[in-house]
Amino acid sequence: MQTSALRRALLVWFRRAARPLPWRQTRDPYLIWLCEVIMQQTRIDQGLPYYERYAARYPTVRDLAAASEDDVLKLWEGLGYYTRARNMHRTARRIVEEYGGEFPQKAELLQLLPGIGPYAAGAIASIAFGEAVPVVDGNVRRVLARLYNLDTCIDDPQTERELWRIAASLTPARNPGDFNQAIMELGATICVPRKPDCTHCPVARWCVARALGVQEQRPVRKRKFPSPHHEIVVAVIARDGRYLIGKRPAEGLLGGLWEFPGGKVRPGETHQAALVRECREELGVAVRPGGLIATIKHAYTHFRITLSAYRCSIAGKSKIPAQSAAHTELRWVSAAEFDDYAFPKANHKFLHLLREEPALF
Numbered sequence: 425m426q427t428s429a430l431r432r433a434l435l436v437w438f439r440r441a442a443r444p445l446p447w448r449q450t451r452d453p454y455l456i457w458l459c460e461v462i463m464q465q466t467r468i469d470q471g472l473p474y475y476e477r478y479a480a481r482y483p484t485v486r487d488l489a490a491a492s493e494d495d496v497l498k499l500w501e502g503l504g505y506y507t508r509a510r511n512m513h514r515t516a517r518r519i520v521e522e523y524g525g526e527f528p529q530k531a532e533l534l535q536l537l538p539g540i541g542p543y544a545a546g547a548i549a550s551i552a553f554g555e556a557v558p559v560v561d562g563n564v565r566r567v568l569a570r571l572y573n574l575d576t577c578i579d580d581p582q583t584e585r586e587l588w589r590i591a592a593s594l595t596p597a598r599n600p601g602d603f604n605q606a607i608m609e610l611g612a613t614i615c616v617p618r619k620p621d622c623t624h625c626p627v628a629r630w631c632v633a634r635a636l637g638v639q640e641q642r643p644v645r646k647r648k649f650p651s652p653h654h655e656i657v658v659a660v661i662a663r664d665g666r667y668l669i670g671k672r673p674a675e676g677l678l679g680g681l682w683e684f685p686g687g688k689v690r691p692g693e694t695h696q697a698a699l700v701r702e703c704r705e706e707l708g709v710a711v712r713p714g715g716l717i718a719t720i721k722h723a724y725t726h727f728r729i730t731l732s733a734y735r736c737s738i739a740g741k742s743k744i745p746a747q748s749a750a751h752t753e754l755r756w757v758s759a760a761e762f763d764d765y766a767f768p769k770a771n772h773k774f775l776h777l778l779r780e781e782p783a784l785f
């Protein structure tokens with residue numbers, strides 16, 4: 425393959441056709457990093473408002489480091505993959521504490537920070553600091569698998585190593601950041617998963633998969649199995665116009681977010697029995713399940729849930745503890761205060777019912 429001609433063609437195309445995205449107008453490593461964290465596994469139209477909100481609220485890494493975790497998570501609400509937000513916050517604090525507020529300039533140092541993997545490190549180091557290191561994200565994987573007609577499964581570690589090797593061999597010493605952005609942009613706009621627009625592709629003449637007519641069969645992927653499904657119940661407990669919510673531990677799925685007490689329904693268990701058991705285990709109190717408020721279906725990356733929210737009341741004079749095995753903190757909040765707390769997306773699908781119809785209780 426004529427590497428230098430391919431690079432040139434790609435860069436010429438990129439300078440003409442690149443979408444004018446806000447992070448393309450800057451070499452500020454903080455803003456580039458912000459964009460990379462937010463845009464991972466997120467469509468641009470979905471991630472863009474989040475990027476703009478974070479950049480406006482926290483214009484520098486010091487501003488982000490000084491924010492509370494609750495505020496950082498609240499702004500992230502609805503974007504999913506909350507570990508990214510927590511890692512972003514931790515990294516901002518480490519950059520301020522360990523590096524005096526300046527980003528390390530080398531990919532290998534950037535990778536030592538929470539949540540910065542080889543891809544993000546390569547993107548920041550090449551775009552902000554001009555280090556000739558490659559990036560391999562989903563778009564780059566697809567473009568390279570087609571250009572080089574890789575017929576091994578893209579999810580295999582060996583193929584992944586091969587992709588990084590190819591990407592490194594293509595990355596130029598001059599303008600590596602533009603080249604990396606160009607190949608990602610090609611994957612996002614022309615070499616798309618279905619029906620790549622090969623007639624408008626600037627590197628079509630070097631594309632082996634296209635020459636063989638197999639571009640739509642690349643990359644080769646593992647067959648997907650349906651994700652598991654969990655039945656979830658939550659207890660909406662009200663007292664004096666306030667609702668009981670708990671904060672999930674920082675580590676793990678949806679860490680640091682607020683939710684209503686509850687959990688998975690066990691095989692053969694009724695929703696009512698599951699509510700009683702979960703509240704006893706989580707809060708140490710006996711509850712009386714009442715009527716159903718809403719049933720919500722929601723899909724996470726690796727599983728799906730059906731969540732049923734029930735009105736519940738506390739039996740007798742049981743006292744609610746300040747924290748529980750499942751929650752680092754428990755609070756009584758009014759429906760008007762829900763906006764001050766970051767909830768998982770599934771909860772948003774019924775929170776409005778509590779706001780609009782407090783008379784339900």
Ligand code: SF4
Binds near residue numbers: 614615626627631639
């Ligand atoms: S020619 Fe087609 S398949 Fe090959 S890189 Fe270009 S858009 Fe992708």
